[in-house]
Amino acid sequence: MNRRELLKVIAAACGGAVSPAVLGALQQGVTTQSQGTLSPKELDTVRALAEGILPRTDGSPGATDAGVASFIDTIVGGYLPQESAVAFRRGLAPLLDTDLGDVVPLLTRLDAATFGDGKEASEEEKAFYRTLKELTVAGYFTSEIGQTQALAELRPYGPYEADVEIDANTKAWS
């Protein structure tokens, strides 16, 4: 767990309840500066990779349905720390010629190198993929589709039930 993750968990504990959607957004003390929007080609690649990470299934819509690429464009362009945004585009650059028809081999390689014991990725690629994954997951699960279809919406609000029995098909609260 990195420092940012840890701060998020602590934040959740401080005020008691912080809804999961808010946790995705906790910031560090960093200065940011607009990096402009992604090019059409960058956007296409990001869209395809995001859909590969969270694809449409019988159970729920996918990253494309949830507008994740547009969210990532917004965050990289205007919200990320400057060095993270620059690193994101630097790591993305060599991937722009990927066959977007089948991103599984690329995701397999990047995921193993970034989160497993794979070795076949540059530091730039790993920095890109780390951010891509973080934003894809956040963008999807904080979208309307993610909150209301992939997850279970806490509605209506009501009494707290401290101990509820569930089974393997129970969805998490949004």
Place this chain on the structure above:
Amino acid sequence: MIVLTSKTKTYDAIVVGTGMTGGWALKELTELGLETLALERGRDVRHRLDYETEHDKPWELEGRGRVAPDVIADYPVQQRTYVFSEYTRHWFAKDTEYPIVEEEPFTWVQPNIVGGRSVLWGRQSYRMSPMDFTANLEDGHGVDWPLRYEDLEPWYDRVEREIGVSGSKEGMAQLPDGQFLKPMEMNALEKLAKQRIEAAFPDRRMMIARTATLSEDHRGRRACHYCGPCERGCSTSSYYSTQSVALPAARKTGKLTLVPDALIESVLYDKGRNRVTGVRVIDTKSREVTEYKARLVFLCASTLGTARILLHSKSERFPTGLANSSDQVGRNITEHHARVGALGIVEGLEDRYYRGNRPCGTYIPRFRNLGPETKHPDFVRGYGVQGGASRMNWSRGQTAPGFGAGFKESLTRPGPWRFMLQAYGEMLPNEENRCVLDDEVQDAWGLPALRLRVKRGPNELAMRKDMVASALEMLEAVGAKGVQPFDLAFVPPGTPNHEMGTARMGRDPKTSVLNAFCQSHDVPNLFVPDASCMTSAACQNPSLTYMALTSRATHYAAEQLEKGEL
């Protein structure tokens, strides 16, 4: 400074600030029949009408809660608090308008609204104990409190009954029970953790937090609906805030005048009578300057806000600041040092979950230095351990291996149980931890900024080691895996939002600013019942104590006024 308007009306009382203690003071004073003028630096926030993000969905905000960079540039200090986000940033002062000078890193969380911190507080409500009021006397740090637990007990009762505090009675000397609504319930892992921790450590008790959030309907207010983000404001009045309880009660009396956008330039002082006579105010919108008069002045501007006002209220009699003949104003800044503990994953209980966002966690009351048998060799005083268990949510996927249909599917399910413990420790009072007026930096209205110099000492550092060790051993007892200790020493003092002590109470006017009724030793009709008055910090979340002291101070002041003593 050109005073444009000098009001002719004389109020019975002026209350400066409308937060945790100002809100409570204006309620108490108006209910006591005093014509009260409440002045608030920040803008007005109306109950319900102005909770503009209350139940907003994340997708309704462009950054999904992240604050845009051009905005965040105005809030470099405020953004350090966990409460600050796009959902709440409209509550905060811009650091560019109200700057501070950090000689040592310090986070001054500055809400800038009617209601102040009462709108965004963490709501945990604990009494200080008899041993907390004698701690300074016994180990020699700071000065002796001029009152004892027994003096404050009826006022704790009063505040708890009125605001509604949910919690369990535990019968522990170090954390006295109070007037509680029914406790909120622990979830499955918390119940298990309680059993295991108490079995492994007979000197420790794990309980549900005591919180000023309603577990049942109370005095016309609705029980909590467990939506989660309390700090955005609560239309059902389910937690205590100035808006939900104090203002409605005060307005009912017909005795309240509330003026927002009113920044205090100084407190006015009449040397001949040795009385404060009112305050001079800058309208933050028009920049017009107005003087208001009153028989009593209550400073409730938060410990740093109040210190700034006192230090800036200079006169021939008080050349270093009003009521500062002791030279203690601005000194002894203390807080609760935190962001230290451990967390881990607990396997099992896959078929257990919960419904709703409970607005509190769990609490393990202090267990060090309660007596000879719990004396720790390396430090004095103690700490409480906050915490709680929850099932990890989708965000675990942000840093986990995997992709594709199965990965997505797994993130739509409740994740593993995580249990976390975070200690809050008492910081000793120390005269060298202080704030002064800066010679150069000013706020947007030309008043000097505070220069802050607050550092943790050896007792805090030794305590932090024990905090980590005890959190670790308790997580092990619970059976957690992959336990991760943490001691985030880089998080500056002030960040937990519990700073206090700049105008301490004491028995001797030479070494303290206030007496046992939060009344200035120097100027009898000046009262400071906010966090400034605290002689020591104890380790409990402090707001309940501030409010009890405020009740006591307001009742005393009204009595003295009636008798013609002030």
